[in-house]
Every structure is written in structure tokens, then in C-alpha cells.
Amino acid sequence: MADIYLYKNKMWKMKYKFTYTGEAQPFHLNAGKYLCICKGAKGGCRDGSMRTLGGVSYGILNLQSGLDAYAFVGGDGTDATVSAPGVGGWNGGGTGTWDNTDDEAAGGGGGATDVRLFGGKWDGFQSLKSRIMVAAGGAGGMWNYGEPEFKGAGLYSNIYNKVLKYYH
Secondary structure, eight states: OEEEEEEETTEEEEEEEEOOOSSOEEEEEOSEEEEEEEEOOOBOOSSSSSOBOOOEEEEEEEESSOEEEEEEOOOOOOOOBTTBOOOOOTTTOOOOOBOSSSSOBBOOOOOOEEEESSOSOTTOHHHHTTEEEEEOOOOOOEEETTEEEEOOOOOOOTHHHHHHHHOO
């Protein structure tokens, strides 16, 4: 998820709301003050019960002139099945693992969500180095020899839920 708010008349107003599509999403911002919020995609797990949340990043853009940019919203990692690891989500999520000796496998990692100055393929060199904001995807979880599911290490901040309250 990526949201962009415009600051106008001492209030933040929603300008764009981007969700996962599996491709770059172009947008234009005129001169002004904007709040950008990115949230990385969820990681998969063994059975869908404990998905790991992606990271959250946010920042203020003060633009003196217009800007063309692209939102790359990460895809969720898929859950593992018996003897088959989960697939990583679009925009850099890693594939889960399996040791090929038993039926425990790990879910795929969630894809990153970012804002870039260049579009193109998600893994294109020019596009990747033009990122101005990135939120990592959540890690894939796994089954650990009869123990409860191991939850990957995605980042989540309660600041995300309160950010609009503080930036006014």
C-alpha cells in the first residue's frame, strides 16, 4: 500500500491511494507539500495463520515544481504447503526454503513497497536506484520441527496509525 496526502488549508487530504497491481503505477504531483506513506507487503507462512507484516516508512516531500513518479506496491508472499516453499511477493520478496528431507517448508517473503522517479521493471537498475522511499516486505515464516510457527521479522510501527494526527 502507498498513500499520498496533499497538505492544504492546514489539513492533510488524500491525493492518491495505491494498492497491489504487479506493475509500476505512474502519478504526478504539482508543486506543494505532500506526505508519502509506504507499507511493505505481508510475508507468507506455513499455513496462513501467522503472516508477518511488512515495514512502514513515511516522509514529507516539499516540491517547488511538479514531479512525475511511480508507486511500486509489493505483493504478499505465498504460504508454504507440504514439501513446497512459498513464492516471494512481487517487488523483491524472497522464495521460502525447504530442506528436502521432511515436509516443513517456509512461506515466501513479502515484496517491498516504494516510490521511484523512474518506472520500468521492478528489478531494473535505473528504476531501483531512483527509489526515494522504501518499506520492506515481511519475512516468510516456517514450521520448526513440531514447534509453533516461527514468525519472520517484519517491521511494524504504531506511528503509521497516528501519523496524520501529528502532521498537521
